[in-house]
Amino acid sequence: MKKLVMNKTATLLVFMMVVSALAPVFAFADSYFNKDSIKHDFFTDTVTGTIYVSDDVYLDINNRLGINADGDIVINVYDEDDTILDTVYATYDIPGQYKFEFDAGSYLSSFPLKLSYLYDGATVTEWVYKSQPGGIGGPGGFIGGIIDSNGNVNRDQLIAALKASDNARILTPSEVVNLPADALIYGKNLTLYMQDGRSITLPLPALKVEDLAKSFGVELKDLIIRVELKQLTGDAAKALEDAVSAAGSEQLSIAVDFKVVAVGGGKEQAINNFGQLINRTIALDADASKDNAVGVLYDPTTKKLSFVPTTFSEDNGKTLANLKRNGNSIYTVIKGKSVSFTDLANHGWAAEAVNALAAKLVVEGTGADKFSPARNITRAEFAALIVRSLGIEAKGTSSFKDVPANAWYAGAVAAAAEAGIVKGVNSDTFKPTANITRKELATMVVRAAAYAGKEWNLTPAQVEQALAKFTDAAALGWAKDEVAAAISAGVVQGVSATKVGGDNTATRAEAATMIYRFLTNAELID
Template identity: 35%
Template sequence: MKPAVFKKTAQVTIMMLIISALLPVLAFAATGFTNVVYKDGTVSGSVYSDTYSVNSQVYVYDPSGNKIGTASTATYSVYNDVYTYNFSLSGLSSYAYLKLLEQVTGSVYHTVYNTSSSNNNNHSGGGGGGGAIPSGSTISVSSDGSLDANTLKNALANNDVVELKLSGDLVLIPAKALVDYVSDKNKALKITNDKGTYLLPLYVLKLEDLAGKLGTDVDNTTIKVSISAASDEDANGLTTAASALGGTVASQAVDFNLAALGPDNKSQAIDLGSNYLSRTLPLSKSVNPSKATAVVYDPATKKLSFVPSVFNNTDSTNEVVIKRNSNSIYAVIELDKSFADSQGHWAQSNIELLANKLVIDGVTDTSFQPERNITRAEFAALVVRALGLNTVTGGTYFKDVDSSNWFSGVVGAAVTAKIIDGYEDNTFRPDQSITREELAAMVVRALDYAGAKPEVSSDRQAELLGKFKDANQIVWGQQEMAEAIEAGIVDGITDNTIAPASQATRAQSATMLKRLLTKANFIN
């Protein structure tokens, strides 16, 4: 494993190669995007990679897959575990989102949504665009939440993203205004007030199914979206929970909610599946992303959990973009956790980062035990936390997982999300140390759930695994191992060994989770 900081000299590079060949630790590659913003015709951010490149570029594509520009000025910035290259490209037309391809390794894509205050979209083709940009992409919503169906329908006909600016805390969206656009993945509503912003892609709304569950038709169905301050009781409970963790609250506690309404205000929750929708919370100050996280507050248990979140701190803006596939009360907290037995460890920064994100816990308040092996149940719990999933209780999944086990709920969540499966004898073997092969499979399935898994052809799989002389020891996870390598998360222990049967430590697992979250753009 490479150390956190080193100078780019040939002497030190050779030294690191010798050390990496001698130490039996997992090696992790890293390539991806961070701090990417698309706003007011400009896309900017950073590419990181553990491969140094003198020709770093970022290719920019519109939602239809047409290449519209190249950020050829991507420049080397800093080395800290990985090389970072800053890029910026201006003069772009206004699209709902852009897709970026990094050209350090040429294999990592990233989708960035338009966060302009008024996002008009004419798809007039290429570069700086041309032709008239339709007006009317912002609609003011009165304090009672009422919204005219025809006004919204006409706005959606001319714009991919329509902003609904709320005077109050809610909007009541006539489903009949949306029915013509729910099959178009470019169409979205940007719902905003002084407490936050909710980006709602229309394709997540299964209007016919929702109407059926409400016992009505689409014409009589309403989509209710609310962005409101949490109650005093819940806000106080959240503050108390943060204090118990050694943290402080750094934002207002905001309740984001999404539901379908039928006649007589009958309500139906909207299942988002694995679609991670973005919600933005304004912050009153700049925070350090490595010592802060967005959290979800559960009023029933009065506990806080990690939520995938990316912080944007600029001269004019301090905000956090929260990504989750369910709705609840969210806030930002700041922490500064460390463990005595991890000081000076190669994985110290990753351990402390994820501890501050509430993804990993210490064995005690001061001990992490970084070199201890990690079990299948323990790693399943970490992956479930990293994805911000709710636990699932009450199911019978494996004959060696009982509802009384501490890991029952996380195993249920991981099974539901198709992240884990058991052995042929219907066991999960929760206390068995996890192998690299099993760990790679869980991570790749988590990437798939988050919509960030790379596609690997059979030829590419053979190429990726062919350089490892022990690849024939992979029992069943050849595809998953290849995809983990392609994603830049797993690499060989040496140049020609992958060691699929070796067991992972807590430090190595923390590092892999950090790479997973960064690859999925769930942290920065």
């Protein structure tokens, strides 16, 4: 076997020397391994992949050397410490491609593996990462071996992972991970994942690491992004448990304090607002049910719990809560309240939505068992409701001159304005105490969906089709496209079969129903 390998290697070296002389005519100067195809298959326990080589040149060299056209390219397999584990061969497949496959069973403790072969006088390498069902970079997939038990990150491997996938998933054995900022300029999203179900997905462009480095007065290579996924323990955990009990509920998962902190030049800055909803996961307790479960944020200062958009999924026997919010804090999952308002008898069409949102802490009653469904709702009240339904917070204050900084709704209006959900009746006026109309409400909901990543854009023809049956559609004016989009999405219905009622003042029941339909359509609740 050794003689065969030596002969193959010697042949390859001659081949590469000839290739070097023919380098100008080589068609694949920048990419040799097909990164998308190189992977470890969890089920078959094999590594497969493709190498791109100029077929014309390769066959020409084979012919010159008198080698069979079905010859092999020698690939060496190394572990992280550059110890050679094996030699495998990539066999001619179709013009320009050579396929390879080998059994990875004996290397499971050595992942990630490094593949290497000679090309044009240089060594070309690519990493192969361990995967689980779902495939590398896909749903359920993860990359291991990049982060050690102390949270230290192998920079080169992180860069390789981010280059290999725009949505890399990395397994971390540590609750605290120190990410080198200069590696985060690659890829789009990075998910840090723990075996117990904790995870956080970072939208890398939103971190703006270059701007952070500049503000800290350091080079990008000297900036660290520290990510924490710490389980709450001790007195902090007890305080949260007390808050859950005080709310008449029970805790269905551990509580996790998620933090993202920029560190450099002796300075630290928490990143608390990403400008978009980001996903984090927590596993429910083994005996907990997702039925009527609610993801919540816990404020240790006020001891209050507030709603976080949450859906549930199954992964490796665990039920995961997927909590989506634009900032970081302490999160857990609790059992929703059983709510039934007695004054919804004449608003049966709204009862399901109102009761569901009340159970999830999104809406509140106006008194004992009362919701006041027919009461009008103001622009400020609806801004607060839409912000609460998204769990978002503001970075600063709004610029509306009629929104006092000390008003109860100031923070909600600022958050809604930052998210592009409200724009005011003009550039500096919001009219917070004015009753909101149905078309204004529909417009805010459509903008909220866009913020959550759910675009309901319609073509002009689709707008006309959505509004065709409504005789008052012409009165929608500036809100025509948004109302049509909301109708098409099933979030808004007419006040009758032929009237959309865009200028009608909206009621609390209508507002709650639109919020519930929006959250469901945008896949923010199950």
